[in-house]
Amino acid sequence: MKPLMILPPLVFLALAALFFFGMNREGADQLESTREGxxxxxxxxxxxxxxxGFTIEALADGEVKLVNFWASWCAPCRAEHANLMAFAEEGIPIYGINYKDEPAKGRAFLDELGNPFVAVVSDKSGRTGLDWGLYGVPETFVIDGDGIIVKRFAGPITGQIPENIIRPALEEAAR
Structure with missing residues (x-):
């Protein structure tokens, strides 16, 4: 057997190991936020x-809150909606920003699934999303009473995320 014949399988195994370990790093699924803090x-x-509606001043009213970017065309937004409703039922204020959506479709989304938001605004142009460092929807920000971003979570709030990520961030924001 020629030594060069074992080279392709070795290269393949090295790449497979690199991909496997690279994709399984802790926190690899969350992109860094320059807005936290x-x-x-x-x-x-x-x-x-x-x-x-609401203004930036309302986000610094002394109360811990969530700000959620969502859209009617966003399937993951639909998936997380029940958890947002549960947070709202617990009395956690959630402010909604309807992102690059048609207002009538956004309205129909809330009419169908329920409205967890204490106030809602529309970011039709996406400018606010850019200013907040949005990667896509849904994204949720935990805001402390002084209007400081304590946590940014990109993706739907489903599974264990409410208990493992959002609630600890809410507790941190309340301190």
């Missing part, structure tokens, strides 16, 4: 039909 960024938003 800083104040909520500016908002360039419009009103959302049938809902009370």
């Amino acid at each position: 800083g104040p909520v960024p500016p908002m360039t938003v419009e009103s959302f039909p049938g809902e009370e």
Whole structure:
């Protein structure tokens, strides 16, 4: 057997090991947020039909809260919605930012699934999403009473995420 014949399988095994260990690193599924630890960024938003809006000042009202970016066209937003409703039923204030969506479709989404938000605004242009460092929807931010971002979670709040990530961040924000 020629020595060069074992080279391709060795290269394959090395690459497979690299991919396996690289994909299984702790925290590899969450991208870093440059916003955590800083104040909520500016908002360039419009009103959302049938809902009370909010301003950046409302996010620094002394109360711990969640800010959730969502859209009617977003399947993961639908998947996390029951957990947002549960948080709202517990009295956790959630502020919604409808991201790059048609207002009528966003309204229909809330009418169908329920509205967990104490206030909702529309980010039709996506400018606020850019300012907040959004990667996509859904994304949820835990905000402390001073308007400081304690945690950013990209992706749907499903499975163990409410207990393992969101609740600890809410507790941290309350301190």
